[in-house]
Amino acid sequence: MSLRKTAAVIVCAVFFGLLLLLYAMFRGNIQSGFDGLERQAVTENLRRVQNALNRDLKNLEGMAADWGLWDDTYHYLQTGDDAYVEANLTAQSFGELRLDVLALYDASGRLQAARQYDATEGVLFDAAKPVSAMTEAAPGLLRLDAFEGRKSGLAFYEGQPCLIVAQTVLTSARQGPAAGTLIMAQMLDVAKVAAIAELTLLDVKLLPLTSQELPPGLTDALAADPDGGYAIRTPDATTVSGYALLRDIARGPALVLAVSMPRSIHQQGRLLERAMVGSLTTIGIMFGLAMLYFVERFILSRVTGLGQEIAQLGQGSRKRVTPLAGNDEVSALSRAVNLMLDELDAARAHYVMATRAAKVGVWELQPDAGLIVVDPVIAGLLGYDSPGQPEALALWLDRLAPEDRDSLVRPGQHLFDKPTFERELRVVAAQGGVLCFLCRGQFVPGADGSPSRLVATAVDITELKQAAESIRALSGRLMQAQESERASIARDLHDNVAQDLSSLKIAYETLLDGLADVDAALRQRLEAASGLLARTIASVRELAYGLRPPNLEHLGLDQALRRLSQEMGQASGLAVSYAGVGLEGLDVDADVAINLFRIAQEALANVRKHAGASRVEMRLIESYPKLILRIRDDGRGFDAVREHGDCPGEASRPCMGLINMRERAGLFGGSLRVISSPGHGTTVVAEVPYAGEVSHAQQTPAHR
Template sequence: MILMIKLFDNLSLRMKNLFVLILALTMAVITSYVISEKYLLKGYVEIEEELVLKNIARLNDALSGELLTLQRINSDWAAWDDTYTFIEDVNKRYIKTNLVTDTYKSLNLNVMVFINSSGKIVYGHGYDLENLKLTDLPAGLDRYLTPGSPLLKHESLISTVKTIVLLPEGPMLLVSQPIITSEKQGPIRGSLVVGRYLDAVEIKRLADLTHLSLTLQVYGEQGSSDFNEAYSLLSVDKPTLVRVLNQSSIAGYSLITDINGKPSLVFRVLMPRDIYNQGKLSHRCFVTIIIITGFVLLFISLLLSEKMILLRLTNLIKSVIKIGQTKDFSARVPVAGGDELSTLAGEINTMLTGLEQSRGKIKESEEHFRGLFNEALTGNYISAPDGKILLCNLTFAQILGFKAVEDALKSNLLLFFTGDEERQNFLKLLNERKKLEFYETNLQCIDGERIIILQNVIGKFDHSGKLVEIHGYIFDITERKTMEEQLKYLSFHDPLTGLYNRAYFEEEMRRLGSGRFSPVGVIVCDVDGLKLINDSIGHSKGDDLLIAAANAIGKAFRANDMIARIGGDEFAILIPDGDVTTVENACQRVKKQISIYN
């Protein structure tokens, strides 16, 4: 060790500098490689696993969406007066009219089973969607249709049982709901069960919908080695699994349970390892760039070190450093001799003279800019990326509820956003677009008042693309937005009674008239003697009568019924799901309210 130190001391300054730079470069490359290997690649693996889990969630959401579609189909049929009657009298007209092959085909169903409250199958058939013909119920389905089966247990009118069962012909999606009236009233007269096979066609449709490579296998059934290993790792408590298959593929597994909560099926989502392989490539490029950059820096450092040996250059550097530290641009570096260094020293002095003059002009410009900034009618501000306000004018402070600029400078711009989502969205858009024009958002002032602002924002980024400052100006448009909301309200409401107007009534008529099964009740009434009252007593009394009539009519209807004033003395009411009885009852309630008022 002592001998090495002596050898180092005997080396020239150039060799010493070269040795130190090479040693530093070697240590930097090794350290960068180890750190990036440990953290960078690990991060890519975690991102890859997170993406697989998200795709498994997408698969499960798509499967839930299929069950929800079946639930909606079932609800249309189970909560229907015709079905409610059919389950009791088993009339053939219902079967002939509704339970035809086109029904199965249009609804994409393989099974429809009507079961009365005694557990007896009143009607049930399967349907071959490929050959377009009715078939018997699938084998094995009957054991799920027996009295006491979880599929048929409906303890309330809104009960729904959604499940996947494994039949000899393959897995099937099943949905069961109680048979009730169109008004969703009881008592429950039985259950309606609809189903669709989870076959190759359905799996392909799910794959196309989610843009995933999907494979379905029965739990415990011998298959490829990765499925066999997945069986031992999946459980009801841990229904998802991510496994690396090889350098090019990764798979996610999702365990599906049956109606009894037992493992039934396993879905596999197969994905290429693009993220991991890209990470490895990035890691290699990173290390290569570090090495190349290190050698470039080494070469530049050697050139600079060669020049720094000269004492005059060292003194010149010291003089310049001193001026830079003191910011005294009136000082000058010493000039001696007539060689290149003397020329450099003279040019430095010329530059210092220019800097001294420019500094005065910059100071004047800063004062002019500050005057424009502070006196602007807009709320101007400059903030750090974390929201800390670095500079603002009085208008900005007053918009946020501060009395003085000094108080605003102690606050944080991002804290005035009304929620984390708005804050994150603002920063995300700014980083993506670099500037935001006419960006509208809500802010909460220091006194708790919420305002709506319009702002133009420019992000200042460094050479690496990192946001370093936010420059912007804001307008308070709360009053304008309030007026817009008022105008929107008046466009659909009658200003006298507060009821909907004719335009909104006609729009609702078109919307409700497009329904498939639900009837719509319409009641039209007018106020007798309104013209006589207007002519004899005055229009103000006529207006009072219209308001009283609107209040009386409003008390006679449900919250979801739509009441509108469609003319001078005319009112109209739309009653969704309103049959003849419902409309007649509503008319009686109107008469009662009118009699109470009179």
């Protein structure tokens, strides 16, 4: 066995033995500690949500005390004067107080007034029946023991949970006798729970005791805990959920508060385990390096001389190392070094040839000194002479295109804001032409650690840019030819084929006119043939309309999109809505209009085929100087980043629809974005500059 193998076996054996021993000692303790921290975090989040509910309940108690200890409320329950209701129980009052239900009972327990506020509509309506049902289910609301009594907590209003406060009505001086009871309630609806979730930055749910989302046996376990404890469950490997029982105003079980959060702490424990393994690995590597050092120092002494010669190679004072005699590893290494140097020389020559053939060069920027070093390859492409030594930066800045030069030296902009540099720069050649270079580079830190110079490559992409422009122009002409051919085919289908089929249908229908005693079977067959011709005519006309929509030509883009959305809704059963904004008096070029219409057609077809949506919203917005087409659905969505450029869910098959939509938008210097994620629908946004002028009476600064 060679020395290298012997040393490797010793180092690996010691390293893996130490690693396994330490990992077995620490693994269980670390993960259990992080799991305890995770349970503590879930418990604290449950307390935060409960504190938020208690804070809302305290605010409601304060409002109930303000209204219940008020002379006007006391006077109303004594006299029944309706002026109090008209002046105070208004939609504005409910909206400002964020109050959903208010009821007043007199001292005999008779309901005097009950109102419920609909925040979405901003109106009040009578709530006598549901309030009476609530107080019958919770009679303790009207049985306040103390003189200035108050009860607060959870209750159910029409089967929906709410925060409720019952307050004895006294005078403003807190004198009696008690005139009755004031009841205020705030609904714990979806919007309220969402507000609490937004406030606490948590995933919060209020679940009924019988909810299927609760783990089996959880409700009984929470109800049996007299201290109102918490339960923590991990439904899957990425989520941890905490549960707490919420009791109603009569201290009975009412709801279960559920808070979910990602198992980030658990994952931190996992990461710490990995870090521990990494640390142990590092320690083992250091241990192995130490072992190898001693082997190197005391056994492989011949390597020392070879190392010195290799160091001289780096300094440039030596071209080759002295080959060592023998057949061991050191001798083979000396021969391998010489072979590597030969290959490096050959590679360097090939590199020079390749850079010249590929029109690639290297340049270095020293902004503090105002100098730049340009590869002679780049200078030769432009027709300039370059010594390959530092030159004045201003000289090369003057050779840049004005727009690119302004973008580089714009006030307030610093090239060193990012660690890397990537930009296309246009340079005026000595003969007067303009070459485009793709520059990529990295900033090199100085002695203080801050970037001091930029080292970058420059690739001549002028021909690529010209080819891309040619392809774009060709694509535009192909699409124009396609639309022209579609219009020709549509006219031929409508004017010739459809007319001939209509004449044939009329001939079938009148074939037996004037004939007596026609066989019923023959007449039935002719009627069936006539029906088939009618369906064929409808299909031909529909095909013609699809090839060249007449609505677009006669009614304009706005009305054509409106008709398209209506036809889509009728054909598919989807709820398709359309709205145009700022399109009055707008003159849109025909090519822009037909391409925007085709983008909308393709997007709606994708929704119908792939999205599984129930609603689609289409908007066309004029934002000078662009038209913005936005189509949003509530379907299943897809990973727009991973499946970019492919059909959703079919990453192996290119999606020509999306490619076609992007090309149509790019014909006019526009863009198309697809925003989607699984389970959150899809939004397609096309922004296209339009031809024509705005005829609005006044333009806002945004239009200019």
